[in-house]
Amino acid sequence: MDVVIGPLDLAAHVDEALAVQAAAFGLGPDEVAVRRQIVLRHMTHPGARALGATAGGDLVGFVYGMPNDRAHWWSTVVEPYLRARGNDAWLDDSFVITELHVHPAHQNRGTGRSLITTITDSAAEPRSILSAIDTDSPARGLYRSLGYQDLARRVLFPSAPKPYAVMGAPLPLRRA
Numbered sequence: 001m002d003v004v005i006g007p008l009d010l011a012a013h014v015d016e017a018l019a020v021q022a023a024a025f026g027l028g029p030d031e032v033a034v035r036r037q038i039v040l041r042h043m044t045h046p047g048a049r050a051l052g053a054t055a056g057g058d059l060v061g062f063v064y065g066m067p068n069d070r071a072h073w074w075s076t077v078v079e080p081y082l083r084a085r086g087n088d089a090w091l092d093d094s095f096v097i098t099e100l101h102v103h104p105a106h107q108n109r110g111t112g113r114s115l116i117t118t119i120t121d122s123a124a125e126p127r128s129i130l131s132a133i134d135t136d137s138p139a140r141g142l143y144r145s146l147g148y149q150d151l152a153r154r155v156l157f158p159s160a161p162k163p164y165a166v167m168g169a170p171l172p173l174r175r176a
Helices: 014-025 027-041 072-085 111-121 138-145
Strands: 003-007 049-055 057-067 094-102 127-133 151-154 162-168
Touching: 014 027, 014 057, 014 094, 027 057, 049 111, 049 127, 049 151, 057 111, 094 111, 111 138, 111 162, 127 138, 138 162
Parallel strands: 094 127
Antiparallel strands: 003 049, 049 057, 057 094, 127 162, 151 162
8 A cells, every 4th residue: 555645734633643653652541642732732833844644544654843942842851961962053953853653564664764854855954853762773773874863862851761862964864
């Protein structure tokens, strides 16, 4: 079944998107409820946009992001880690990939790569940043193949059980 990438009204399809994230990330109902409010709040930020991947009319993946703002919660958490490595300038003039998830039944088919490259291709900023669980994973392998490099590791977010890595890449992303 062909996957189609296109604009996504994430506020209108938040529950479908979070079902994909829950399947991909192993989230329970309480975590989904918290993330629902976060996603809806994020989509009100200037420049926030989302793309969806659909197959047979079903949402099978999504990505969303926005121009970074140092006043945003995420930036205030990662800034000390980046500053310690001399990388805090990455918080300026960057497009943040806030979430990128593909349903497990549709992973390893290029959907995540298409989502992230398509959303960053339209970014006005010269670079992109994101955070990912700090382990060797298929997601981190994808990001590295696109040109993302570690800017900080072992970043601890409140209430997150595992440390994260903050990664950055110049735009446009490298095509593998």
